[in-house]
Amino acid sequence: MHIVVVGLSHHTAPVEVRERLAFAPTAMEKPLHQMLALPAIAEALIVSTCNRVELYAASKEPDTAVATLRRFLADYHGVPLEEIEQNLYDYQGEEAIRHLFRVSSSLDSMIIGEPQILGQIKTAYGYAVEFRTAGLILNRFLHKAFSVAKRVRTETGIASSAVSVSFAAVELARKIFDRLDDKGVMIIGAGEMCELAARHFVSNGVTRVLVTNRTFERAEKLAAEFQGRAVPFEQFTDHLASVDIVLTSTGAPTFILGHRQMEEILRRRKNRPMFLIDIAVPRDVDPKVNNLDNVYLYDVDDLQGVVQANLKERQKEAHRAEAIVNEEIGQFHVWLANLEVKPTIVALRRRFEEITAQEVAKTFGNHKDLTDAQRKGIEAMANAIVNKLLHRPIALLKRTQNETGGEDYVDTVRELFDLPAPAVDETPLEPLDDDTDNR
Template structure:
């Protein structure tokens, strides 16, 4: 029995190829059934995200194993083999175990140390467990990888610092306000970055969120998800005084929040401080706002400085995490070899007993 990990990811393949090799949730069961119909495949898990598609397999070793599996993947997706081979990686046994542990721990992610991948790996494992896993060693490999990912998070600082603009904005807010459970946040815009910000804020149980956007439909969909109120951009002047934190990211060519607007809001708030985080380019908030007393304005460049500092910290933590993965992978392979040896001894004893019975 051999453990394999093969696939493509954001480092080896452009998005044009990655999107052609994805497995949708609707077709996953059919794909796994087709994969397990290959005579040498004993069990399999398919991990398919926007940044990677990977097959984790338990197989019987044979001479043309790589040829058969690459041909299956190409036939299933209607791909030219030469196109796929240029981007495909292939890991076996110890390398396959190490690779899965690195993936689950966020060490192989586009954003180093990002936590979402662990949930995606767990879901892939759960989806494949519905009759497609079949092999205890493969299941044990995944369970071990989950515990390794947890150990990496616990024993290193791989996920301690913000390395995305959205996360950095929320981290800044939590540094300035002791607790978000007592603050009101105004989000201006409803694009991808604001969506991520809103989800981070919901996780930290912010007291109230208000979303201001040009079109109500998109803002309402996000508001329904995170439990926010929706207002029009034209309402910002009136509602700004309620906000302790303003995070803005629109595609407006001109500033949406001006100095006079913030002055009026501060006066109505009796100069209680306001944090304004402008992550738009061009800027949504007039730079002069930063000169006002009790108005603390941060631009996207300020956040990038935070991100670069934090990324350096994550890279240092990744070195420690790689040591953990190497150790855990070696221990897992030692366990696997012991299991194989025990199985061989059991088979030998069974055969010897059968011969003894035949002779008596």
């Protein structure tokens, strides 16, 4: 059995194409059942997100399956196949395994390391389970993909750094302050970005929030949201010494916070460090403030720089993640091959034993004068011949099961001895843990 995938993603298709081929999450039953009914498709799974549409299947004839799925994707949405042909990719066997492992580990995402994709694949798998289109192979395949994703997330720093400007501010604060829960934040002005950053700070433990605005009512409104306190704009510098983090985004045409003022404020707070985030354009804080000891001033461009650096860092971590993926592909491949080899060996033995039993019975029927000892001897001889004959083929099957081309031997043996299709037993799977955080 092989795994195949046909699909398109943000790497290969613009959003106009992706939206035409997307599957509605509320109506997955119909496409899943139609897909399962296709020739050469044994199990089916559809992943459809805003960045990718992918059809996964288990199939005995991977080439046919790929062609069928391409056609199905186009036909289902009523789009001519020729139009989307250049946007589609397909993988089989090991490459298909690698693809899902990379996708679920967020190595194939637009923003590498973003955590949503794993949740989306879990949802897609949920539909396949609900509508019974996933069987033994896809079950095991998806569980493996989840565990690979988990390994990648815990063993590499791929998702550890912030890639949004507002979250980058929190992350930077963590490089200055050990704990945030005893720190105070002041929001000056009421820009959307400021509010978002403040929200991040609060959800990361900051409890003391001061808000100031030229219109005091707005300050009060925002302060209420954070259970903070509003202070009059005219006196905000008096309160600055009591906070550690300042978020500013006023529409003021000139600096509202100068070098001299900051010097004075630092003296009042005995040089305890301060982190100023100036999101306003034009800027609210004199850039010279950054030259003071124990003050760290960041503007929008600086935060953007953090995001860029983090993205680069994620790229580096991605290399380590790829190594983990490679390792796991091997393991899954062995399992998949085993799935074929073990029942084949059992069936092969059974076939030979059946023939032996028949022939021995026939011999005993023809020669009624045999003594018990002679009968035993004949039985033993027949069994020994079968064992000797089977020894090498079975050894070969076992030896080549993890090698490429190993499945050819399995197919040959099945054909040579006309073995029945394997009735594989369902091995119990570990329960699906739902621990995707949506940071």
